[in-house]
Amino acid sequence: MSRLFSLRLLVIALAAIVLLASAELPMVSMLDRVLFDGVQQATGQNVPAASLGLSVPEFASQIAASNYSQPSWTDHLLRGAVVLCLGFLVFLIPMLSAAMSVVLVLLISGGLVLTQAALMLYQQLWLPLGQVVVLLAAGFMVMLFWMQSFREIRELRSNVQEARFQLGKLLLGQGKPDEALDALADCPPDDATLALQYDIAIQQERKRQYDQARRTYQQILQQKKRFRDVKDRLDAMDRLTADSPSAFSAGFDSTRTLIMPDQAVSKPTLGRYEIDREIGRGAMGVVYLGKDPKIARTVAIKTLSYSQFEQTELSELKARFYREAEAAGRLNHPAIVTVYDVGEEADLAFIAMDFAPGKPLSAYGKLNGLLPIAVVLKVLSQVAEALDYAHRHKIIHRDIKPGNIIYDAKTGGLKITDFGIAKITDDSRTRTGSVMGSPLYMSPEQLKGQKVTGASDIYSLGVSLYKLVCGETPYTGDTLANLTYQILNKRPRSVREFNPEVPEGVVRIINKAIQKEPAKRFGSAGEMAEALRKSLTKEANKEATG
Amino acid sequence: MTITATGLSDLGTKRDSNQDSLTWRVSADGQRALGVVADGMGGYEGGEIASRITVEALVETLQELLENSALEADSLRAHIQQGIDLASRRIDDARKGQEKLSKMGTTVVLAWLQEDTAWIAHLGDSRAYLFRHGELSQQTRDDTVAQNMVDDGSIKPEEVPRVPFRNVLTRALGSSTDSAATITSVKLVPGDHLILCSDGLTDALSDNQWPAIIGQEKDLESQARALIDASLRNQAADNVSLILLQFDQPRSM
Numbered sequence: 001m002s003r004l005f006s007l008r009l010l011v012i013a014l015a016a017i018v019l020l021a022s023a024e025l026p027m028v029s030m031l032d033r034v035l036f037d038g039v040q041q042a043t044g045q046n047v048p049a050a051s052l053g054l055s056v057p058e059f060a061s062q063i064a065a066s067n068y069s070q071p072s073w074t075d076h077l078l079r080g081a082v083v084l085c086l087g088f089l090v091f092l093i094p095m096l097s098a099a100m101s102v103v104l105v106l107l108i109s110g111g112l113v114l115t116q117a118a119l120m121l122y123q124q125l126w127l128p129l130g131q132v133v134v135l136l137a138a139g140f141m142v143m144l145f146w147m148q149s150f151r152e153i154r155e156l157r158s159n160v161q162e163a164r165f166q167l168g169k170l171l172l173g174q175g176k177p178d179e180a181l182d183a184l185a186d187c188p189p190d191d192a193t194l195a196l197q198y199d200i201a202i203q204q205e206r207k208r209q210y211d212q213a214r215r216t217y218q219q220i221l222q223q224k225k226r227f228r229d230v231k232d233r234l235d236a237m238d239r240l241t242a243d244s245p246s247a248f249s250a251g252f253d254s255t256r257t258l259i260m261p262d263q264a265v266s267k268p269t270l271g272r273y274e275i276d277r278e279i280g281r282g283a284m285g286v287v288y289l290g291k292d293p294k295i296a297r298t299v300a301i302k303t304l305s306y307s308q309f310e311q312t313e314l315s316e317l318k319a320r321f322y323r324e325a326e327a328a329g330r331l332n333h334p335a336i337v338t339v340y341d342v343g344e345e346a347d348l349a350f351i352a353m354d355f356a357p358g359k360p361l362s363a364y365g366k367l368n369g370l371l372p373i374a375v376v377l378k379v380l381s382q383v384a385e386a387l388d389y390a391h392r393h394k395i396i397h398r399d400i401k402p403g404n405i406i407y408d409a410k411t412g413g414l415k416i417t418d419f420g421i422a423k424i425t426d427d428s429r430t431r432t433g434s435v436m437g438s439p440l441y442m443s444p445e446q447l448k449g450q451k452v453t454g455a456s457d458i459y460s461l462g463v464s465l466y467k468l469v470c471g472e473t474p475y476t477g478d479t480l481a482n483l484t485y486q487i488l489n490k491r492p493r494s495v496r497e498f499n500p501e502v503p504e505g506v507v508r509i510i511n512k513a514i515q516k517e518p519a520k521r522f523g524s525a526g527e528m529a530e531a532l533r534k535s536l537t538k539e540a541n542k543e544a545t546g
Numbered sequence: 547m548t549i550t551a552t553g554l555s556d557l558g559t560k561r562d563s564n565q566d567s568l569t570w571r572v573s574a575d576g577q578r579a580l581g582v583v584a585d586g587m588g589g590y591e592g593g594e595i596a597s598r599i600t601v602e603a604l605v606e607t608l609q610e611l612l613e614n615s616a617l618e619a620d621s622l623r624a625h626i627q628q629g630i631d632l633a634s635r636r637i638d639d640a641r642k643g644q645e646k647l648s649k650m651g652t653t654v655v656l657a658w659l660q661e662d663t664a665w666i667a668h669l670g671d672s673r674a675y676l677f678r679h680g681e682l683s684q685q686t687r688d689d690t691v692a693q694n695m696v697d698d699g700s701i702k703p704e705e706v707p708r709v710p711f712r713n714v715l716t717r718a719l720g721s722s723t724d725s726a727a728t729i730t731s732v733k734l735v736p737g738d739h740l741i742l743c744s745d746g747l748t749d750a751l752s753d754n755q756w757p758a759i760i761g762q763e764k765d766l767e768s769q770a771r772a773l774i775d776a777s778l779r780n781q782a783a784d785n786v787s788l789i790l791l792q793f794d795q796p797r798s799m
Contacts, residue, residue: 449705479716480711484691
């Protein structure tokens, strides 16, 4: 910038020279002399000597000797003209295009020269406007240099602003409103920028970053008093904060739910999913019913709330969360919940999956609310088949239990949820037993921290079958330590103890599935499915004959 | 007999907060000493509060006795349990109406030295070790599910780190209704060291490496520092805390 500045200063210096030092510099009045001589010759007056060679005072006396009169206001006029010319050069030219400025300079110069000649010819007046033209020409040359760099810079700046605007748009599209806002910081506050800021604020609102959204709205209002419905939105948010100050700052975690704001505030979103309502709570966080607005698909969204972990543990935890979700995402089976998407927000990670209608089988785990045994056999044989499919793809569920099997009593359809996700909580550092869920369905090898295989899922499915036919589990304990001891060391309680009507075949299936030694269980989940189906056929025949 | 004591605590390399609390006191005449280490849990805020409450309650209950003459065994046991009960009540009180403190609790290990005996009380998995003639012996049995599994032969001690419920305590202050501490005693001989520590130290630095590390240093402070430094070199994930108590012949008889 300093070079540009000095170039403009140079123009100003030129003007000063014309004003103050024209007496010492013959160069300045060169054009005047040429004109003078030219007009003299044209009018046929005798020319004593060509004025070009004369010194300034000599030229002045030549003029005085001639018959042209010099009005008293000449000096004022010249000074005024020089100042106008300077203003034109320094301020007007930078705003014009190159061609336009050349044309203007030529027109003005021509006009001045013609005026001067005409005054001499018809009014017998001597008005040395030539110096102004000299200044204009010289100053314009300097300005041409200046303008070249100036234009480049202006072009660059507008390029940068455009790029930042596009970047802001892109970042917003990627769900990073804060960064988008930063990108917009240097853009001129025109309508396009304001509109983008408005979109950013809406996204912040949806992400429940109400403080940031408010700030963005206020920024918009500073530029423009009324912009769309910004005022209403600000008011609505004020009401929201007034209602629930605690939920506001805490965001949401496993114990607190996401607040559902009133109509004037945008529906909260996780990633691209609009959150409808809460449908359950897991060990990791709340489960929501959501919608993918692009394809109008209903999804269940499991969240992993960060607030329960320390910052330093999070990166590893997240990596595992995504890895597991990715593994589960490879499975494609009608009885396994499809994982669509994983994502992250400021305070949580989430998995978007198929929303399975119906109830978890744990709803049918009480003695007086059991499903008919034929239904249990049919459903669990399908679960076993799905597990067989997963095991063949080298994926172990690790947390098979009635609560993870969603059954739709109307259609008979079922879905296994939470594939592989169980592993994520294994490392929880919480030391109170109740928090990490119960190991009621966990196989001995899992409890001992040994290698988990498909046989572990078979064991857990066996305990689930036990639960669904009698409402109890093979082992109980009032504490985690006690229960662990039972599972590892004790014989299971007989299922007939709790429900004498359980058919002999089903008892055998259970006993084989829940063997402590993995090798003594069914060889594969497929084998177990086969046994369950056979048992089902037997039951059906019994019904028919009995 | 004279007793000297020192203690150190470090965040470890992965944590943002220190949920361990510790304190040690030696009577003016050097004849009795008290050391307490508590390792809080249940959310970092709750963990800090629970362990601090516990250390404060125990100091409050036992500090005065430090300057009296030696106590009878039964009276001493009663006083220690009293301090632990007080801590338990205060944790319950602090938790009331505080959602985010609902899961807080703490382990505690305490040593009381008088005459030629050390009394050791503990709840949870903070440990006490005796270091005698270059050999280390653990004086406490961890109140953990994993320890139970080792004891009943389900798993070998070296399998403990892989057990999914390895961090689950069977007893702790604040998270179980039963706050009865396990109290044991051990006779001391001159030159003995007692080491009280949180599981941050045992997890990061296997106890079979301790004798060599302690043996390399002369004074108590350097020994404590060397143990902490070694655990930090192993990227100690948890907070690391320890108290060293040394039992010696008086310099002038």
